[in-house]
Amino acid sequence: PVPEASPAAPPQAPGTVLPGRPEAARPQVRTPHADVGPEQGPPCPGCGTPNAPRRYFCRSCTSLLKDRGELPAEGPYAGQRPRLGRGRSRWIVRVAVAAGVAALVVGGIFGGPPAARAVQDHFAKRVPVHPTTWKASHSDAKQGPDRAFDGYSNTWWGTGYSGSAAGQWLEAGFGQPTDLLAVLITPGTSPRAAQAAAQARPQEFDLIVTDSAGKAYTSHHRINDGGVQRLDVRVRDATTVRLVLRAAYGATGNKEVAIAELEFFGRSAT
Template sequence: MIVCEACGTAANPQDRFCGVCGEYLNWEEDTDSAPEATAGAIVPQRGPNAEAPVRPVPGDPARPAGPQPDAAVPTQPTVPPLGPDPAAQPQQTGPNQTLEDAAIPAQPAPAPTGIACPSCGIDNDPSRHFCRSCGTALRQTAPPAKESWWRRWRRRRKEHAAGFRRKPRRKFHIRRFVLVSLIVSAVLLLIVFLPALPVSHPWLENLRDRVSEAKPVSPSTISASSEATSAEFAFDGISNEYWAPDLAGEGVGEWIQADFTEPVRLVYLIVSPGVARDQEAFLAQSRPEEIELRMFTEDGGAVTETFTLSDSAEPQTIELGVSDVTAVRLTILGAYGHEEGKAVAIGELEYFIRG
């Protein structure tokens, strides 16, 4: 058995290359098995009737030199075998087997076929990685599939090991440049001309709200269900002046309404609850918790939505996105910290429309 000097794997004596690492094995020829020839030895040629020469024995004068008659060679007695003679035993035959068939020795089963070497064609054991005759790799891996250009373009820059040489940059691709230029131009044109398009669709209107600049709008008429303080204080832009309904009730069901001179596209509403942004003054009165917005449209219909406000003195934004609005009524459905003698106050209401 031969042991590979590179990886230490045992190999068969007839293998010329290691099956694991492909290292050449037969660097040194086996000279121990070859018989050594004796220098100057002469081998006499003998015919069929020639007699073997008899050499004189040194120190024995009674034995003359020359040919001697054949002496009787004592023979050892033959010991008969203990067991029965296998040749004398009759051969057992099957029910469908003749004596001639029984005399034919059984043929060994064919050895399983291994991996054929792609270079020299010799069969190799399936566990080998290199050919035992020529050292060629037996398992050829297919090259990886080429990725599409957009996957290579998206892939981040990789860090390479020391000694790695980068490939030269590819040539300029005019088709890729034209495609990217068309996409960028289409997006810019859509942003610029989208507000002026006559097409109307809910998702298209919402997109227009995002790309257009919203501007505040002042109502032409302000009204309320009751007034402990004036309803106009909710639209004066001063944070420490507020609208509060009649103190006799709990404030639930009270409303304040703003009318506009012409139909508008309402984008969002900013609500400042409470009497002021100062925390101590804010907690001194009740604050609206749940409100209902009913937006009357130009065609005589109405869009109603309900919102829950957080108990905070900071302004809170409510997304609307309703077109052709002529009036908005805000109704109080619940309040934070309501007690007898406290007013449910709203400090400021700011409506924004699409510019």
């Protein structure tokens, strides 16, 4: 069989030129520039390479050229790990705490038993200690010394004398030696300020604590006018506590010094 004839190209008019095939553009070759030579300038502080004055970073190791001017904003460069924001105050506190602990240990070792006992008394648990005996140098006929140790703040002991009654005393005794740590005093006739002003209130007094060996420990105290107040008195094996009046608030010719309550606290046995 005869193959089919392919369609013939249309006739072209005389002088017609067909469009040529598009060809890729040839790459442009750059002409070599003249060698500018090595840069001259201050050396890099990191690697020592000279850098032109216009540079902010070293052309060799990219270190910051600090003497080339200040950048608009400072911060870590690429690849630099930022510093942790830890202040010096934390280390100062740690050093102070360590020094305090070391001082306690050294004081307990070189200070002997008194220093060790002082540390034990500071952290010891306090429990109430109730006196078994009481007496006074002088008392009001209706306000005896037992009123200051009955556990009620609306009853009170009175000296029975008008004025400050300096030198008068009130004493409590314990049934057995007690490690005394603190004393609570309620001056006046009541812990309430309005009721306490009915009589004079202790202002200055001495506390004389006697231990089982007969040794007396004297301390001078000055308290505020009204309200329950604590006095730190640390005596081992205490048997008696005597309060000696020296001065008073509101001492007049028709008022006597009154103490509503005296409470004692010692070391817990547990």
